[in-house]
Amino acid sequence: MPNVTMTINGREMSTEVENRTLLSTALREGLKLTGTHIGCDTSQCGACVVHVDGVAVKSCSMLAVEADGATVDTIEGQASPDGSLNVIQQAFQDHHGLQCGFCTPGMVMSASALLKENPKPTEQEVRDYLEGNICRCTGYQGIVNAILAASGQDVAIAAE
Amino acid sequence: MADGGIGAPTKRREDVRFLTGHGSYTDDYTPNHTTYCAFARSLVANGKINGIDTSAAEAMPGVVAVFTGDDFTEVGGNPAGWAINSRDGEPMKEPKRPVLAHGKVRHVGDAYAAVVAETLEQALDAVEAIEADIEELDAVIDMADALANSSNLVHDEIGTNQCFDWGWIEDNRAATDEAIKNAPHVTTLELVNNRLVPNAMEPRASIGEYNPGSGDYKLTTTSQNPHLTRLLISAFVMGIPENKLTVHAPDVGGGFGSKIYHYGEEALVLAAAKKLGRPVKWTSTRTEAFLTDAHGRDHVTKIELACEKDGTFIAFRTETMANVGAYLSNFSTATPTFLHGTLMAGNYTVPNVYVNVKAVFTNTAPVDAYRGAGRPEATFSLERVIDKCARELGMDPVAIRRKNFVQPDQYPFASAAGLEYDSGNYPALMDGLEKVADLSGFEARRKESEARGRLRGLGINSYIEACGIAPSNLVGVLGSRVGLYDAATVRVNATGSISVMVGAHSHGQGHETAFPQVVADLLGVDPMSVEIVHGDTSKIPFGMGTYGSRSLAVCGSAVYRATEKIITKATLIAAHMMDEAPDKVDFEDGIFSVAGTNKTVGFGDVALKAYIPHEFPIEEIEPGLEETAFYDPANFTYPSGAYACEVEVDPETGKVDICSMVAMDDFGTVVNPMIVTGQVQGGLAQGIGQALLEHGIYDENGQLLSGSLMDYAMPRADDLPNVVVDHSHATRCTHNPIGVKGCGEAGAIGSPPTVVNAVVDALQRGGHNVEHIDMPVSPARVWEAINR
Numbered sequence: 001m002p003n004v005t006m007t008i009n010g011r012e013m014s015t016e017v018e019n020r021t022l023l024s025t026a027l028r029e030g031l032k033l034t035g036t037h038i039g040c041d042t043s044q045c046g047a048c049v050v051h052v053d054g055v056a057v058k059s060c061s062m063l064a065v066e067a068d069g070a071t072v073d074t075i076e077g078q079a080s081p082d083g084s085l086n087v088i089q090q091a092f093q094d095h096h097g098l099q100c101g102f103c104t105p106g107m108v109m110s111a112s113a114l115l116k117e118n119p120k121p122t123e124q125e126v127r128d129y130l131e132g133n134i135c136r137c138t139g140y141q142g143i144v145n146a147i148l149a150a151s152g153q154d155v156a157i158a159a160e
Numbered sequence: 161m162a163d164g165g166i167g168a169p170t171k172r173r174e175d176v177r178f179l180t181g182h183g184s185y186t187d188d189y190t191p192n193h194t195t196y197c198a199f200a201r202s203l204v205a206n207g208k209i210n211g212i213d214t215s216a217a218e219a220m221p222g223v224v225a226v227f228t229g230d231d232f233t234e235v236g237g238n239p240a241g242w243a244i245n246s247r248d249g250e251p252m253k254e255p256k257r258p259v260l261a262h263g264k265v266r267h268v269g270d271a272y273a274a275v276v277a278e279t280l281e282q283a284l285d286a287v288e289a290i291e292a293d294i295e296e297l298d299a300v301i302d303m304a305d306a307l308a309n310s311s312n313l314v315h316d317e318i319g320t321n322q323c324f325d326w327g328w329i330e331d332n333r334a335a336t337d338e339a340i341k342n343a344p345h346v347t348t349l350e351l352v353n354n355r356l357v358p359n360a361m362e363p364r365a366s367i368g369e370y371n372p373g374s375g376d377y378k379l380t381t382t383s384q385n386p387h388l389t390r391l392l393i394s395a396f397v398m399g400i401p402e403n404k405l406t407v408h409a410p411d412v413g414g415g416f417g418s419k420i421y422h423y424g425e426e427a428l429v430l431a432a433a434k435k436l437g438r439p440v441k442w443t444s445t446r447t448e449a450f451l452t453d454a455h456g457r458d459h460v461t462k463i464e465l466a467c468e469k470d471g472t473f474i475a476f477r478t479e480t481m482a483n484v485g486a487y488l489s490n491f492s493t494a495t496p497t498f499l500h501g502t503l504m505a506g507n508y509t510v511p512n513v514y515v516n517v518k519a520v521f522t523n524t525a526p527v528d529a530y531r532g533a534g535r536p537e538a539t540f541s542l543e544r545v546i547d548k549c550a551r552e553l554g555m556d557p558v559a560i561r562r563k564n565f566v567q568p569d570q571y572p573f574a575s576a577a578g579l580e581y582d583s584g585n586y587p588a589l590m591d592g593l594e595k596v597a598d599l600s601g602f603e604a605r606r607k608e609s610e611a612r613g614r615l616r617g618l619g620i621n622s623y624i625e626a627c628g629i630a631p632s633n634l635v636g637v638l639g640s641r642v643g644l645y646d647a648a649t650v651r652v653n654a655t656g657s658i659s660v661m662v663g664a665h666s667h668g669q670g671h672e673t674a675f676p677q678v679v680a681d682l683l684g685v686d687p688m689s690v691e692i693v694h695g696d697t698s699k700i701p702f703g704m705g706t707y708g709s710r711s712l713a714v715c716g717s718a719v720y721r722a723t724e725k726i727i728t729k730a731t732l733i734a735a736h737m738m739d740e741a742p743d744k745v746d747f748e749d750g751i752f753s754v755a756g757t758n759k760t761v762g763f764g765d766v767a768l769k770a771y772i773p774h775e776f777p778i779e780e781i782e783p784g785l786e787e788t789a790f791y792d793p794a795n796f797t798y799p800s801g802a803y804a805c806e807v808e809v810d811p812e813t814g815k816v817d818i819c820s821m822v823a824m825d826d827f828g829t830v831v832n833p834m835i836v837t838g839q840v841q842g843g844l845a846q847g848i849g850q851a852l853l854e855h856g857i858y859d860e861n862g863q864l865l866s867g868s869l870m871d872y873a874m875p876r877a878d879d880l881p882n883v884v885v886d887h888s889h890a891t892r893c894t895h896n897p898i899g900v901k902g903c904g905e906a907g908a909i910g911s912p913p914t915v916v917n918a919v920v921d922a923l924q925r926g927g928h929n930v931e932h933i934d935m936p937v938s939p940a941r942v943w944e945a946i947n948r
Binding site: 018020028029033034035036037038039040041042044045047074075076078079083085089092093094096098099100101102103104105108123124126127128130133134135136137138139140141142143144158159 | 169171411447667835837838842
């Protein structure tokens, strides 16, 4: 079986995979990085979004062997080493941008990619960008507010 | 009130683990030496199993075992939790639901074999090698056909496709018929409540483990109610003694009803784990979720509203066909009956109500409670026919509702559908709605839309729901086979931290944050010193879990009562410490004191004394500080609301855009307003999804046409508007200690008729004589209605 080596969240990691193994499965099963979630089998839900060489990808739409040698960032690497949340994560908590938490890793990774491309998106741009991330709990309002707030825009805070 | 107590919009503490990828969902858990399970599922909706040859699959690499229905003939009998009698007194038809299909497959996705292998890939490969000789039979899909045609049956042994023919309230039937016959005006509407697929983002998953040394089983599973699942497995399905079975539902990624029920996969992984002596893991794909998770709604209804010429309601009468799918899921018989018929008086003083429901077996996935469960169906029927009636009478839709509202001085109010509403203020909700939604400004906005070639419409709705499920005494009379109390244990630890073990399960509702607010409020301690333990039957008291907007109203009340018991005992200890009589001791903000003296002792010191009972009156007071309460409510709770929606319809394409949605709800006491707002926003999203987008569609052969996220229109961020949620017009629930009513389902109940009323209003104002459009109100349906 092929061996895949990636730099994940700044650390070099290797795992054996089958040729047909998806990157999402390799992260979860091979490397025990279970923060990346699998919510569908048609690359629609976006719970598995990670960054590969700085680009947001649905890790279920890529073979693990294609990521050999790549730099991969996952939800586990988003907070500071001391555990404090990054600005997007903190905004999700402040604006009640999550309920069950299952879509959240993909939402945070997509939001991070969006703000890299477009540091001050409009509400409509945020909603359009999230087309590939499905949330069944929140109705998206808290998520959209969180992303706008993380971009430094003025949004009434939901929480204390 | 303590800082962060009842009423504070406290940030959710559970968020941190979810935001950092450290949640613990079932599929994240892989015990050592795990084997993987995959299912062979029927490709046909109705078929006779002539034979299943598993020999090739058994010889595949890595395969450990293959199971078929033959292996489970002694196991099964997953029951319906509610016994319904037909109008003639006959008990409902209750065909057996096997772990794996035996003899017949009854819906696409019905599992007839399972492979367990060393890897998931090997299990999936081996499933492909199973040779099943399944003879396809004509599928039973359309409900009217299913009732009319008794030669083609889903379950041969019961001789009919009708599960029951239920009347509510049967004794009111004749009077309702008479009232309608003699009424000056009768409005009739036929409508469909579209089938929905719940689609919690986490697919179901189950892991069975067996310890041959102790004989203990453990099931880790995606459940909203681990004790209910354990009870079903122990008492009905497998007979494992409850003290030999732990059911653990760790972090669960949404449920919306679909994870209430016990499913065959759970029994299979347990049985396989025992047989193989190794853990057995199954995780659903989204495709399997579409085919096998219990679906929601799927009613076909005719409703009649009889009234005076001035709009005073005289009677509601409905005839409904309710699809229960191929097998009875655990709550499937309660949902279209007691969670539906009992709400058919709405917020109104109408004197006559009669509801008839025929439950129908079809070759489709089982249908059961989905967010709202029966109450959205009742509300949709009522609020659509009321709108049509107002139009026929030339009345304003707000005015006709106001004319018939139960008034604030009429509580407790006995509804004509058999419930006793304890509190509410529907006129105040409507007042609030008129203001916040700026109803008087609608005409100006409509003109502005018109100038842009858009048809603008306004939809109004008022709803009531019965939550806090449920008073055991009442539901027992109504046919429930379980009690529906809940339980909590409050354990004050020696150094003052507090663990609260609860029967409710949190899968998005924020219990880990909200329940400590209740405890902190009573004890005057820092909420962060209170930790909630839930989901593991080996740790928590026997509670009935989370559904029906019940967690805070029922389990939260148990937490409240247990905390009161803590205060009672702590007061005895404090009195001893201060050498005073207990009735002289006051407790406020975490401090015990004696009036007229300077004697005080803090709650933390009392806790320490309880566990280090030196110089302790052990004859009078036991050491320790831990109390349990079981809370069984005296009545349902009755959240209510008034909603308004404005839409724009593009007459060229039929596309509907929601311009505004205002939800004005009465949830009683609000413990954490941030969480409550989030619950309503989520409910609205699912209700708007039902109204505009979502539809579980089977073709005549029983194939699910909308069986993936590419075909089933789940609402996405760009499909939904920002909504306005207001819960300031609150009246306390009168019979639980917190005064709370429940908020989880309101948005999904109140919004579908609001949206459809708005679309019909837009078309009517645009000169199109359209009385009704069934959901989902898709562009194609709107365009067709305009151009009919």
